[in-house]
Amino acid sequence: MIKIENVEKSFGELDILKGVSLTINKGDVVSILGASGSGKSTLVRCINGLEKIQAGTILVNELSVSDKKDLSNIRKNVSTVFQHFNLYPHLSIIDNITLAPIEVLGQSKEKATSKALELLQVVDLMDKANAFPAQLSGGQKQRIGICRALAMEPEYLLLDEVTSALDPEMTSEVLDVLAELARTGTTLIFVTHEIAFAKKISNRIVFLDEGKVRADLDKDNFFSATGGKKDPRIARFLEKMDSK
Template sequence: MIKAQSVRKVFGSVTVLDSVDLTVAPGEVVSILGSSGSGKSTLIRCINGLERLDGGSITVDDFDVSKPKELAEARKRSGTVFQMFNLYPHMTALQNVTLAPVEVLKRPKAEAEAEGRALLASVGLGDRADAFPSQLSGGQRQRVGICRALAMKPRYLLLDEVTSALDPEMTADVLDILAKLAKEGTTMVFVTHEIEFARTISSRVVFLEKGRLVVDLPTEQFFAADGGLANPRIAQFLSKMRKD
């Protein structure tokens, strides 16, 4: 379980996250929606222990990300994929995928490589394992990024706008993979602007507005006229997203 309680994050004089409560149970797919600047990425970064909290707490399977001794355990449980793929340019796709399992989890190299190849094959990159990032398209790189996170066998997958830098065709390829992962029961926290996709794969949708988590509803209710849509800010946000 990922549990954020009364989370507060301040940058300078700006409160970026304010009293945020969010619980994600194993098996859930939770989409985080909200305008640009509402704090979505900061929340993901806080869950992953990349930002220090200014208040409240976040635990991942009861490991407190604010406690240095517990952070490593918390991080083992959550894998993060960011908008920018951040692959190591001097390593092949396979090397990018196997680096952490070998270095961090101390997995035998041959075993990690066999698993890495299987992962890459599962996202349609079986024949690109030995390519360098510069030889891959953006969509292929993002699929490698997803494999790199999955190689650590995280219980929770955190995805921050993983398709926003991709063209529509590549976006579709990546969303197909995420849909497959959701179907297999992967727990996901998913920041996205792909509203229709979020609606299809999420069990719950939360909406952040200016650092406050204002709505947290089962997907169907979020998109219902008397549910999330009754909030004028959400209605406005959704209609704008659909026009873009």
């Protein structure tokens, strides 16, 4: 379980997260929605300890991200995929995927390679194992980014706008992979602007607004006129996204 309680995060004078509380259970598929600048990426970065929080607590399976000696264990359980793929350009695809399992988890090269090949099959990119990142399209790179995160066999996968740099066809390639993960029970925390997709795969929707959780609702409730949409702020946001 990830337990976020009263988290405050500021950059200098700028208060970004203003008392965020949120619990994510194993098997949850939680979409985080909200306007640009509402603090979604900052929250993701706080969850895996890339940003230091000023107040509150974030516990991952009871371990605190604010505790330096816990953080390396947390990072073994939480993998993050960002908007930009950040693959190592000088390493082949297979080496990109096996690097962390070998270096961080201490897996043998054989074990890491066989797992990587399995993952490449899932995202339908077996034929790219020995290619280099520069030889791949954006959608392919992002599917490799997801493989690389999954190679760590994380309990929690954080995805921050993983499709926003992709064209529609590549987006659907990547979303197909995520839908499959959701179906097979991977815990996903999914920051996205793909509302229709969020509606399809999530069990819960969290709406962040100016650094606060404005709604944390069961998916059906969030999209219903008598639930989330009763909040004019949320209704307006959804209308605006719909008309895009």
